[in-house]
Amino acid sequence: MNNSTQQFLQDTGVTVPVICGPMYPGSNPELIAAVSEAGGLGIVQPVTLTYLYGLDFREGLRQIKALTDKPFGVNFTIFGGGGKKYYEQMKTWMEISIEEDVKFFLTSLGKPNAIVKRAKEHGIKVYHDVPNKKVALQMRDAGVDGLNCINWRGGGQTGIQSAEQFIDELQDLGLPLICAGGIGNTTDFNHALDLGYAGVQMGTRFLATKECQITDSYKQAIVDATEEDIIWTNKIAGNNSSVIKTPEVMKGGHRIGPILSYFLKQRRTKKYVRMYLMYNGLKRFKRTTFEDAYKYWQAGKGVGNINSIESAGDVVREFQKAFEIRNTM
Numbered sequence: 416m417n418n419s420t421q422q423f424l425q426d427t428g429v430t431v432p433v434i435c436g437p438m439y440p441g442s443n444p445e446l447i448a449a450v451s452e453a454g455g456l457g458i459v460q461p462v463t464l465t466y467l468y469g470l471d472f473r474e475g476l477r478q479i480k481a482l483t484d485k486p487f488g489v490n491f492t493i494f495g496g497g498g499k500k501y502y503e504q505m506k507t508w509m510e511i512s513i514e515e516d517v518k519f520f521l522t523s524l525g526k527p528n529a530i531v532k533r534a535k536e537h538g539i540k541v542y543h544d545v546p547n548k549k550v551a552l553q554m555r556d557a558g559v560d561g562l563n564c565i566n567w568r569g570g571g572q573t574g575i576q577s578a579e580q581f582i583d584e585l586q587d588l589g590l591p592l593i594c595a596g597g598i599g600n601t602t603d604f605n606h607a608l609d610l611g612y613a614g615v616q617m618g619t620r621f622l623a624t625k626e627c628q629i630t631d632s633y634k635q636a637i638v639d640a641t642e643e644d645i646i647w648t649n650k651i652a653g654n655n656s657s658v659i660k661t662p663e664v665m666k667g668g669h670r671i672g673p674i675l676s677y678f679l680k681q682r683r684t685k686k687y688v689r690m691y692l693m694y695n696g697l698k699r700f701k702r703t704t705f706e707d708a709y710k711y712w713q714a715g716k717g718v719g720n721i722n723s724i725e726s727a728g729d730v731v732r733e734f735q736k737a738f739e740i741r742n743t744m
Contacts, residue, residue, distance in 0.1 A: 416742050419613035423591040426540040426560055427519055428486040430454035431735040432614025433604070434563075434593060435621045435727070437490035437521065438571065438713075439463045439697075440704040443628040444475055446621060446727055448482035453731035457487040458521055461508045467701055468628070472508055476515045489517050493525025494693075513537050521563060531558045542593065546574045548584040561591040563616060568597025570619045570715030573647065573657045582610045599720030601737035608741065619714045624727040632707040636661075640718040651696040651713075653679050653689040659718070661710040 420432050435442075435450040437460035444464070447457030457479070464475040479487055489512045491505055509530060512520070520534055523544040534541045535558070542561035545551040551562050564581040565574035578594050585592055591613035598604055598615045607615050622629060623637040640659050647655040648669040658664050671679065671692070678684040702709040 417608075417611065417613070419591040419611070420608065423561065423593070423613040426542075426591065427456050427488070429456045431731060431738050432608075433731060433734050434458060434488075434521075434595075434614065434616040436595060436616040436618040437463070437523075438618050438622065440467055440629050440700050441618070441622050441627050443468055443626070444470070444478045445482065445628065446624065446626040447487055448479045449624075449626045449727035450621065450731055451479075451485040451487045452483040453728040454485070454735055455731040456519065458519075459487065459489045459517075461489065461491070461505075462697075466697065467704060473511050473515065476512065476517070480515070486518060488519030488521055490521045490523060491527075491530060492523045493527060493530070509533065513539070522559070526557065527554070527559060528557045542591075544595070547576060551585050551588065555588055555590060559590070561593065561613070562588070563593045563595050564612075566594065566596035568716040569595055570645075570657045570717075571713045572652055573655050573715065575655070578607060578610060578612075582612070586611055596715055597717045599717030601734055603717060603720060604734055604737060605741065617717070619717050620721055620730060621727055622714070623721055623724050624730060625724065626727045629704050630707045630709075632710065633703060633712050634724050636710070636712050637714050637718050637721055638724060640714060642716045642719040645714060645716050645718065650692060651699075652693050653685070656713060657715050659710075659712040659714050661712065663709065663711045 423432050431454045433455040435457045437458045439460055442460040442463045447459060450457040464470050465472055518539050520539055520541045522530055527543055531541050540560045542563050543554040543559045544563045544565050545554055546565055566576055566578045567574050593614050593616050594607035594612040595616035598617045599620055604615055623634045636659055644659050645657050646660045648658055649655055650671055675688055679688045699711050703711050
């Protein structure tokens, strides 16, 4: 076991270096609890918990705690375009998380300095999503404890770099690096650890589990899809998101039109375009969650190695077995 993996296990209190990444849709309490109970790290996505599944945030955390006494984390998306109301809501979620004794935060976008400061006051570890070396260096200087490296094989809002490029550029930073994107089975997992990653984050693999509260058609689409079925669209958030190619996705094309594209490139209007696209995305994926016939499915290139719908606990235990085998070699 490499030193960075040991550090990640120490930071999180888990027994297998696997994160169930925050998802919209998909991060329901039952899934998060099942992953953590089996030895991985489930991550709460607050908007998913409250807006999509209709739970009070504190009660949602307590529901997870009633299902497992194992560690889990909370994701905070620092979206500047969300405005003051969203920022204040995020601060409230953070304070509730502290009160409920959550010990791991995963931050995304923006500057996490204030969150890092508050977290350190309570012994909470903070990892941050990074798309490239420039952001990684900024996050190191902000004091984060680890980096979640979003590569181009991921589902949802995806990266632009390969897993190999991240390792080449960041391995000397002295922080645990998590491989986020394209992990579908234990072969992918072992490859990531061989490269030097401390652990992996999976989203798509955990969507295709019994505990995940999305439609059966969505889960089956993940099982049936190949890597070639995954395309990028910028209609969800203005940047590239990986989705399964379906008639719903392709209706009107999978790229935004020239007018929105123009305003997306302008400094003063960029955030408003992204807000508009993300608002429509929230509604779109609410339908995806509950309507079997609506086929707008986010997924990453790990689909090529996902062949069945299993319990989340069994998925984690499969990775735990592979991890134990590695450590005896």
